[in-house]
Amino acid sequence: MDKRGGECLGEVVDPLRCAFDRKITVHAGAGGQPLPREEVLPTWEVLSNRPDASSRRALYIHVPFCRKQCLYCGFFMRNLHRDDSPCYTGTLIKEMDQVSGLSAVISHPIHAVYMGGGTPTALDAGDLKRLLEAVRRLFPLADDCEITVEARAADFGKEKFQACVAGGANRFSIGVQSFNTRVRQQMGRIMNRTDVLKMLTTLTDFVDNSAIVIDLIYGLPDQSISIWEDDLRTLTEETGVDGVDLYQLNVFKDSLLNRAVNRGKLPPPADISCQAEMFLRGREIMTAAHFRRLSMSHWGRTSRERNLYNTFIRYGATCIPLGCGAGGRLHGHYFFQERDLKSYYKQVNAGKKPVAMAVRLPACSPLFRNLVGQMEGGKVNLRALGQQYDFDLEAIFSPLLEQWEQTGLLKRHGNGRIELTVAGEFWNVNLAQYLIDCFQQYHQEDGQS
Numbered sequence: 001m002d003k004r005g006g007e008c009l010g011e012v013v014d015p016l017r018c019a020f021d022r023k024i025t026v027h028a029g030a031g032g033q034p035l036p037r038e039e040v041l042p043t044w045e046v047l048s049n050r051p052d053a054s055s056r057r058a059l060y061i062h063v064p065f066c067r068k069q070c071l072y073c074g075f076f077m078r079n080l081h082r083d084d085s086p087c088y089t090g091t092l093i094k095e096m097d098q099v100s101g102l103s104a105v106i107s108h109p110i111h112a113v114y115m116g117g118g119t120p121t122a123l124d125a126g127d128l129k130r131l132l133e134a135v136r137r138l139f140p141l142a143d144d145c146e147i148t149v150e151a152r153a154a155d156f157g158k159e160k161f162q163a164c165v166a167g168g169a170n171r172f173s174i175g176v177q178s179f180n181t182r183v184r185q186q187m188g189r190i191m192n193r194t195d196v197l198k199m200l201t202t203l204t205d206f207v208d209n210s211a212i213v214i215d216l217i218y219g220l221p222d223q224s225i226s227i228w229e230d231d232l233r234t235l236t237e238e239t240g241v242d243g244v245d246l247y248q249l250n251v252f253k254d255s256l257l258n259r260a261v262n263r264g265k266l267p268p269p270a271d272i273s274c275q276a277e278m279f280l281r282g283r284e285i286m287t288a289a290h291f292r293r294l295s296m297s298h299w300g301r302t303s304r305e306r307n308l309y310n311t312f313i314r315y316g317a318t319c320i321p322l323g324c325g326a327g328g329r330l331h332g333h334y335f336f337q338e339r340d341l342k343s344y345y346k347q348v349n350a351g352k353k354p355v356a357m358a359v360r361l362p363a364c365s366p367l368f369r370n371l372v373g374q375m376e377g378g379k380v381n382l383r384a385l386g387q388q389y390d391f392d393l394e395a396i397f398s399p400l401l402e403q404w405e406q407t408g409l410l411k412r413h414g415n416g417r418i419e420l421t422v423a424g425e426f427w428n429v430n431l432a433q434y435l436i437d438c439f440q441q442y443h444q445e446d447g448q449s
């Protein structure tokens with residue numbers, strides 16, 4: 001455990017900027033047991049033929065192409081080539097057809113579909129419509145199912161928007177990252193500020209029932225606090241979007257960005273202290289503009305924005321993976337699909353589910369997902385959560401909670417509830433991860449694992 005968060009609490013005078021010396025930026029989790037390669041497909045076949053009674057169920061569809069790689073990206077897979085759109089769409093529909101009758105898929109309605117990537121809107125308009133129509137035809141979608149398409153501003157316009165709406169999409173998540181032309185183009189984004197705003201105005205003017213949400217990133221090279229404030233004000237005052245994700249920049253070790261910074265071609269991104277300040281400014285400006293908070297990073301402005309898929313995933317919902325490079329979760333296992341496009345085509349064409357890796361999750365995974373989900377909302381009812389899984393969580397976590405309360409990361413209420421302070425919100429992934437680690441240690445020492 002990090003000394004500053006776990007032990008040396010008297011030293012911390014500014015918990016927002018200094019509570020820990022390292023920020024965990026990926027989701028908190030408990031690991032799991034990877035299955036041997038030869039067991040992956042048989043495990044999928046057994047589990048997918050078992051009915052699933054969970055109340056939160058989703059589909060994830062991956063489109064692994066982008067027009068151009070962004071420097072900070074850890075998800076880029078390949079550039080789009082000439083025949084990729086129809087060929088990939090046809091194979092993906094074939095894969096959907098193959099899984100659509102499975103017991104785990106048909107046993108209950110699906111409440112969220114997410115088409116992500118890569119860049120789904122790199123596909124042609126007709127193919128987007130075909131894909132979405134196939135989703136609606138083949139799967140038991142709830143009447144109010146949230147159907148999201150991730151879009152890149154430079155690939156998206158009225159024609160593709162109309163095609164997606166005609167196919168059944170009702171939510172669009174658009175990667176803007178920054179409105180500042182220099183900051184965004186330096187990262188490999190294509191459009192300038194004026195064109196991004198024009199595109200958003202076209203969509204929001206045109207919108208009927210669909211939610212338009214955008215992503216903004218803070219901490220990018222050359223993005224000063226005043227540029228970040230301008231990004232936020234542009235969002236709240238010059239767009240009519242329904243929601244926004246405010247992400248902290250995560251510099252992946254192998255990213256083009258890390259290489260450019262190491263070679264001195266770009267200035268380093270914001271340090272933790274500056275990112276903490278940006279988090280605070282984001283929180284203040286969103287609150288002042290009457291956005292409502294849906295998670296630590298996500299804000300909604302209108303009732304159209306529900307953010308169901310992301311909430312489900314945080315709580316460990318069942319999620320059926322579809323497409324090259326997709327990941328999902330079913331009956332206590334994570335499944336990851338083939339990332340190589342040729343192997344993906346080969347397996348689907350041979351009638352096989354293209355799962356390449358699987359991880360068996362620990363028995364306490366549902367408790368952890370519930371904890372992580374509540375932490376994302378800033379409040380946790382430890383007593384009720386403990387009772388649900390038959391553990392005294394208040395006692396198990398007591399030393400950590402006491403230290404963190406003294407540090408100013410959370411407040412304990414007398415009824416087993418904890419509430420994160422603003423500093424605790426910024427460090428919430430660290431806190432969730434340390435609680436999971438603490439629980440796993442207790443569980444081992446107690447001989448229960």
Ligand code: SF4
Pocket residue numbers: 065066067068069070073074075076117118119152175
């Ligand atoms: S468009 Fe999205 S997935 Fe593609 S490289 Fe840029 S950030 Fe990554």
